[in-house]
Amino acid sequence: MSEGEQRSGAVREALRAAPLRFPFTRWVPRCWAHLLGGALLGPLLLVVVAVLLVLGLGLSVAGVGLPVLLALTLLGIPAAALARWRLRLVEPLPLPDPHRRLPGAGRRARIRTRLRERATWRELAHTVLASTVLAAASLGFTALLACSVLYTLSPLVVRALAPETVMLVPGHAVPGPLAALPFSAAGLVGLLLCAYAGALLVSAEVALARFLLAPREDDLGRRVVELTRSRARLADAFEAERRRIERDLHDGAQQQLVALSMTLGLAEYELRDQEGRAAELVTRARGEARQALEQLRDLVRGIHPQVLTDHGLAAAVAEVALRHPIPVATDIVLPERLPALVEATAYFTVTEALTNAAKHSGAGAITVHGRVAGGRLVVRVTDDGRGGADPAAGAGLAGLADRVALLRGRLMVTSPTGGPTTLRLEVPC
CATH class of the missing domain: 3.30.565.10 (Histidine kinase-like ATPase, C-terminal domain)
Incomplete structure (x- = not known):
């Protein structure tokens, strides 16, 4: 997909590229299917929003309506996910999810994070528009499309219902299939109108979805800030762990080796006049302890040299x-x-x-x-x-x-x- 298509939408770009050939392209049935889906889901979504709003406000009087209002606020997240999925009919390039991933986070942490994200409130606004304005537009388009299909097939309808008189318009009876041909021509014009009207409505919905449902630069900026902070916290944690290890080695193992070396020195002094291998072994042990102490000091110096501090x-x-x-x-x-x-x-x-x-x-x-x-x-x-x-x-x-x-x-x-x-x-x- 070209950069222009990504910016303006595939349907709008196809309409601009070949306006006369557009009614005969694959985008027309896709647009119609998308709008018919909106006509079905919009009223259902409106009922859910209205019920949650009424229940939330009504129960707020008793002090227990907050969970319902919270559910209404978070309703936009699944509704927006469904809207992004429906857009795949008319947009080959999917809209990314603007929310941060929260692997391993608990339910309360997820809710708090979602409420702080601006994308949640934009999705709620889109849900309200989808259940009202967009649903009304889809229903109007569905009515126009149904009438156009009915008029286009009017000769077949009249023939199927003959010899009964068919009223295709109020006050005007159609006695036979031949008399229904003008209505069929009007239906074809209506279908042509539906092809262009559907493309314009879908283009408007795509633009609205890109404005409200797609990630924004401020969302990415907040993610970059959070990533930078997490990096700083990780580096600070690494430095704190390094200091702890250095302190434990210096104050623990190193001091014990010093004490061991001193103890072996005292033992060597006490055994200096005695014969046998005891004095030799103590002397060797003291040398090994001294060597281990030097190695430990080099290790501590390698972890973080004192001169650097x-x-x-x-x-x-x-x-x-x-x-x-x-x-x-x-x-x-x-x-x-x-x-x-x-x-x-x-x-x-x-x-x-x-x-x-x-x-x-x-x-x-x-x-x-x-x-x-x-x-x-x-x-x-x-x-x-x-x-x-x-x-x-x-x-x-x-x-x-x-x-x-x-x-x-x-x-x-x-x-x-x-x-x-x-x-x-x-x-x-």
Whole structure:
């Protein structure tokens, strides 16, 4: 379907493209079926709306009408879903559901969310119009179509009822089939009129449905805001869990290892004058405890280095560069401390890039450049290695890319064969 058809409707576009041939196209029976469905469903919907409204207002006097009025408010949701389904007869491109999906939400949460959505109230307005104005138009069209069909078939009707006199119009008797031919011609004109009238009515209903039942930019904007907030909550939860793990390791396992090392040192001191393997085993156990403590400290430092918390991104990257087996030149100049999530994301991205360079690149020098430009932190890590790096080949950057995406940032890797390899990180501050 072209962009113009999506904007104005398939029926209206077909009518514009070939107005003389339109009565003989497939859109005519589709339009008639759609309007006949409206003539049947509209009065039924009006009865339901009227009953719920009367019951809700009547029971409100006794203080128990709120659930009925709530049901009336939410009636627009299934009615709108039915209207969107009926539009498939005349619109090949379906109207999307403007409501947010709520998997796993309870009944109260669903109701509260639906009442807060503007689409719910637009659907209620469409339900009221569909049960009144649109239903009246469909009923009028149905009457015109029925009369046109009857007049078109009037010679057959007169012949079937002969020799009785048939009154096709008040005060005018038709004695035979030949006398009914003018009525048949009028019926054909009526059918032609119904083809164009049905197209215009359907076009108006489609335009109204697009205005009231389709998603709007403000709905999408609210979804984007909620998605951004959920991302921020997810990142905050990740950071809080990281701090909890770091605290547990530092205050729990690390302190216990320190105490164990001290206890083994005291045992070694007491056994220094005794013969046998006891002193040797205690000495070995103390060394293993010391080694485990160092490994645990490296693990805690890897989770979140203390220098990053105390002095910021530039100092933390400089410390990593000093310990790196390949010479690393750092040039990170920041106007002020950045948000903790931004600093942590940039730090772990740089450390992962340096680790990959040491393992796979064969580089002789690496540069790390960082600046804040346009409210975004831009960090580039470049090495003069052999190139050909593939981020999708398990280099560890996929998880970092997901973490960067949580902050609405970008992670790009350029690594032609022969080098150099450049990793570019952009994170909003």
